Every structure is written in C-alpha cells, then in structure tokens.
Amino acid sequence: MNRPARLVAAVLTASMAVLTTACGSGGGDSPSDPIKGADGGDGKTSASPSASASRGGAKRPEITLSKDFEADFESWTNSDPKLQAILNDGREELRSKYAAITEADPESKAVAFYNSDATQATARKWIRQFTDDGDTIIGKVRVFDPQVHLSDTGSGVLFYCVDERQASTKNRRTEKVVRTPDKPESLIQYRLRLDKSSEGVWKTTSLTTVPGACN
Template identity: 35%
Template sequence: MTRHLTPAVAATTAALLLAGCGGGGSGSKGGGGAAGVDTGKSASASPSASATGGRPRIELPSDVKLTFTPDKTGDAVKDAVLADNAELIRALNAAIVAQNPRFPALEYYAEGEGAVEAQEWVKSFKDVGWTVTGTVRYFDRKVSLESGNKASLTYCGDESKGYSKVIKTNEIKQTKVTKDSYVAYGVQVQKNDEGVWELVKIASTRGADRCRP
C-alpha cells in the first residue's frame, strides 16, 4: 500500500494495513468506480456473512472481494474470534468505500488504539480521494486464546489482486506483484460485554517470508 500513497498518507500504513491495495500488472478492471461512497452500500453489493446476533450488516460493492481461510477451526471460541476479525476487515473496507472514518460497523468492531488506527487509515484514503477494488485473500489464520476475554490472531494477506482506485476518475492504481504484495499480521482482540471480539491492536510486516508463495 505504501507504494501507492503520498508520503503523508504512507506514514499511517505501518500501523494498519488491512485493506488490500497491492497490485498486479494485469489485475482487476474494478468495474463500479466509487460504488457506495455515500452510504457504504451498493445495489450489487456482497453482504456480510454474519448479520445476526445484533451485529451490523456490512455490504461491499461487487468489485471488492475478500476471502478468509480458514473460517472455522472446530473450536467455538476460536471460530467466534475468526468471524469477528473477518467482519472487522469487511467493515474497514466498507468504511473506505463510504469515505467515512466513523463508519458505524467499523466502530462496532474496533476499540481504543485499534479504533484510532482504523479511523486514521480510512481518513488517509478519504484525504486523497481514493477507494479500493479487486480481491484480497486472507489465509493461514490462527487464533491463540490468552484468557477468558482476550485473544491474539496471526494471518497473512495476499494483496496481489487488490488495488487502490481514484474515485473521481476511476483510475486503478496497479503495480507489479512483488514480495510486498504479501503481508503478515499480528492482531490483539478483546471480547466486550456484548460478546464481540473487538480489535484493540494490530501490527503488520510487509514482504514477510511466511506469507509469500
């Protein structure tokens, strides 16, 4: 992502690199432009997988695709952590599409330092008038339970087919696929009183060997 943004915007990327905006030379055509900029929704949107239990329904435009593997481990608590982490990532992308750092679903899944970082990241897109398009794959997702209400996750992000897009012109920012198209994440989450596993801290390493093909 840093190879796409202005120096001022790039300064925030070390803290939070969730939205896929890498690039391949023959990548996505994008399709919808700035779909959902006003509302965060699109007529051809892909709805959130878990719009139940009081959780917000998150919709992404059809040109933004996110995949998560594994999505289940067989352990109910770990599966809940994975599910809420996937929703946090969807919410972050929906916030970028909506150009809204205070996107309600994003605030629902992030707290404290994690919420501040997420808001700053969305604001960095808004400040330059960019959104996201393409496909990002999140894989090798592993959960470690630390206590009754705390957990940590590690996972990889493949951004080789994810791009930034200029809202006004629909120009898709594409670059060659390199080792930096693959990102390793370390995330801390905490379960709140409503049973939601909220993001409280995140770190990332771009070009990590363990995430590269």
Template identity: 40%
Template structure:
C-alpha cells in the same frame, strides 16, 4: 497515489500501531482500552447475527468490485470461530468505510477499539483525502487463534494483497500495481470480548514483505 501497499496499517505512529516482526504481538495481560474509542456499537445499523450468537450486528457491504477471502473461515470450535468471524467482519467493515468515504464508520467502531480503531480511522481518512476506494481481491490465510489467561485472544494471519488495488472515485480508474514481496503481510492481532459478546480487535502489529507469507 495511495495504494494498499502503502497504507497506514503498517507503521502509523499517530495511531500507536507497532511495526513488528513475525514474532510480534500485543502485550499479554495489558489493557487494550482507550477511553471513548470504539464505543459506538449501539448506534450501528442492525441485522440478524450472521455468527448465530444472537448478537445484533451492523450490516456490512463491500464496495463494488472488492472481495476479501478468509481461510479458514471456521474451524469447528465455537470460541475460535467467533474470533475469526468478528475479525473478518472488522476487516470487511474497514473496506466498506473506505467505499463510503466514512472514517467515522459505526461498523468499524463496533468491531474495534483502542489503537486498532485509531489506526483504522487514520487509514480510512487517507483514502478519503486521496479520493480513492478499494477494489480487487485480498486473501487472508493461515488464520490461527490462541487464547490468553487474561481472556484476550491472539490472531495471526497472512494477507496477500497482490490482487488488491485502489480506484479513483471520480475517474473510476483502477491503479493496477505489480506484485512485489511487499504485497505479502504478516499480521498479529489482539482481540477482547466486550460486554455485548463481540470480539473487538484492539491492537494490530505487522510485518510487510514477511517471508512467512510470501508464495
């Protein structure tokens, strides 16, 4: 059975995701755009902006029993907090799409494009194929943002998946797996602000079992 520990987030060649070490990241100054990918923002179901920036955003709801914790959620710096907010909503949108069994999620495309969007579609599709959803708690900690001269933002963070599981949709049975070093993942993401003012995640590199993220 597919679990979060074996998700295509790490090492999906078809989605052009790169498996990297802790120093890994997207190429500075490079183009993050792939034509026709992640451009479905206008069709998203609207809600008042939770970021306080006036942008009409899709409403995102996590599957029952699923919880994502983000630390820090904000820093007090408006530009940094906008990046943190939109990346968190992107991760939440992925879990929502898994719960709805919807690889074509408009919320996911609202918050991502490029190789990150392709990887998300592939990952969500794997859960659909297996007939599973997500449950439990995943914690994203040590979230740090840096800005590049080309206008993009880099975001690094750790994911603690030790309490995150999959659940069979038909039987409702949760696949509780023991925590191992691979339950801890280091991520290095690249984001770009689109014309609507949304910080879309465009690339993601990762190292599963990273010493930097293990307790």
C-alpha cells in the same frame, strides 16, 4: 509518497501496510511465526460474507462490500466454538474497514463496533487516506492462513495473511487505477489481540502488520 507505494508501504506506523490495515498499539503475544499454541483454520471453504446475525447478545452490523471489491477468506473455520467466534469478529473487523473505504464513510459505525478506542482512531485515519483523496479500492484480496488461540489472560490472539496483489486503488473522479505491486511485500501478516466485550463481541484492541511475512 507516490500512489503505487501507498498500497504496500508503511504509512501510519512502522508496521502498517496501506491497503489492508490500521494498526493500534503493540499486541499481547510475541510476533513469532507461527503463534505458540495456535490453531489454524480446519476447513477448506471460505467464510460467509456477512455477520449480521446476533451472537452472544450483540446485534452485529450488516457489512456489504462493493461489487467491485472482494475479500476472500480461506479456511476461516475452527472446530472450537470459542476460537470460531474470534475468527468471525476478526474477519468482520477487516471487512468493516474495507467497506468504509468503498462507501467513503470514515465514520463507519461498523468500524467502531469491532474496534476498541485504542485501534479505532488509527483505523479511521487510515480510511481517510483513501476517502480524502477520492479513492476507493477495487479487485480482490485473499485472506488466508488464520492462526488463533486464547492467551493465558483470556484475550484472543489472531494471526492471518493478506495477499493484496490483485487489488488496486481507483479514483472516483478521474477513474485512474493504480495496481498493487507484485512483490513479496504485498503479502502481509496481521497480528491482532482481541478482547471480549460485555455483549460478547471480540473487539480488536491491538493490531500490527508485517509486510512480506507471509509466503
């Protein structure tokens, strides 16, 4: 697989996009748009870039992204505190993987913190696709249109979109930059199931993606 294709092609599972995801097993809700009973974000401001504060008794890891890479979370707020907690931990799960790539740390403790055993192994495999080749990510991704609700079983269900078109990979040694293609497939819908741990952390227990599913 050539470099440009790696940014948006399916590489780990049939429904995984390369720049911004790591899939686990299938989700608990049917992958229809929009999610039934889902609440979208009700604010217009971007979420804060860090979640180091302790919520629900757990001390969350500090996650810092490279100055060369930005993840902009749009309208990542909800008036329901329970749904906001799911949004917060779903956001940090994605940021932990970005940070692991920019820090060349596939064994990142933050990735383990926000993922279950079911999704952690696949997340690390995806991260190593970058770190083993000496690549990092630069530019910007836009994370938008969050839809969140609690299922009948008490699991959190979170759908959101990621626009990768302003992001690129950069080789640390050669400094070669490969841009993400400006195609509909570079807009990706993420579909997560999250379950609350005994410490109050909403860990991702399944994650699939659908390239081209977002407008």
